[in-house]
Amino acid sequence: MKLSSRGHYGLRAMVYLAKPKNNQPIPLKQIAKDEKIPEAFLEQIFVDLRKAGLVRSVRGPKGGFRLADSPDKIVVGDIVRVLEGTVNIVDCMEDNKKSCCEKSEDCSTKIVWEKLRDTMAAVLDGMKLADLVLGGKTMIDTL
Numbered sequence: 001m002k003l004s005s006r007g008h009y010g011l012r013a014m015v016y017l018a019k020p021k022n023n024q025p026i027p028l029k030q031i032a033k034d035e036k037i038p039e040a041f042l043e044q045i046f047v048d049l050r051k052a053g054l055v056r057s058v059r060g061p062k063g064g065f066r067l068a069d070s071p072d073k074i075v076v077g078d079i080v081r082v083l084e085g086t087v088n089i090v091d092c093m094e095d096n097k098k099s100c101c102e103k104s105e106d107c108s109t110k111i112v113w114e115k116l117r118d119t120m121a122a123v124l125d126g127m128k129l130a131d132l133v134l135g136g137k138t139m140i141d142t143l
Contacts, residue, residue, distance in 0.1 A: 003080075003084065004083075004084060005041070006041075006045060006083050006084065007080055007083045007084040009035070009037045009041065009042065009045060010045045010048075010049065010079060010082075010083040011076065011079055011080065011083075011132075012035050012037070013031050013035060013037065013042060013045065013046070014049070014054070014055075014067070014074070014079055014129055015129065015132045015133060016031050016034065016035055017031070017055065017065060017066060017067050018067060018071035018074075018129045018130065018132070018133045019133055023066060024062075024064075024066070025057075025058035025062065025063050025064035025065060025066045026064040026065055026066065027063070027064040027065075028042055028043060028046060028064065028065060030064070031065070045083060046065060048082055048083060049079070049082060049083075050065075052078070052082040053068050054067070054068055054069075054074060054078065054079060054082065055067060055068055056068045067129070070130075071128065071129040071130035071133055072128050072129075072130040073128070074128060074129040074130075075124075075125055075127070075128060075129075076124050076125075076127040076128065076129065076131075076132065077121060077124030077125035077127075079129070080124050087117055087120045087121050087124065088113070088117050089113060089116060089117070090113050092107070092110075092113075
């Protein structure tokens with residue numbers, strides 16, 4: 001199981017936007033340069049982040065992107081789900097009940113995948129963007 005570059009880069013870019021900068025819009029070119037993310041790829045990521053209402057775009061010479069809400073209100077799990085989809089690691093755990101094998105109704109390993117999904121969701125949903133700006137320090141005591 002591995003987070004794609006899309007999720008990794010997108011989360012890094014969101015943390016970048018969450019760092020204190022007087023809430024001024026930041027050009028995508030600057031984020032890409034500072035975070036060493038290909039700009040064209042970041043553009044694709046930001047289309048989805050904007051559609052999901054996680055960032056806002058500002059047009060004009062001093063335009064760019066800013067967070068749509070304060071970092072202490074944006075849940076990491078929401079960002080990851082927008083960029084990666086669900087946190088299920090096997091197809092048969094999807095909401096659409098897609099069958100991945102003949103044993104899907106009577107699967108002896110299903111509990112492993114459910115527990116893993118629930119644990120990942122709890123970690124992702126238990127963190128806010130503000131926690132990552134602080135280096136996760138506020139999370140250390142709760143884990």
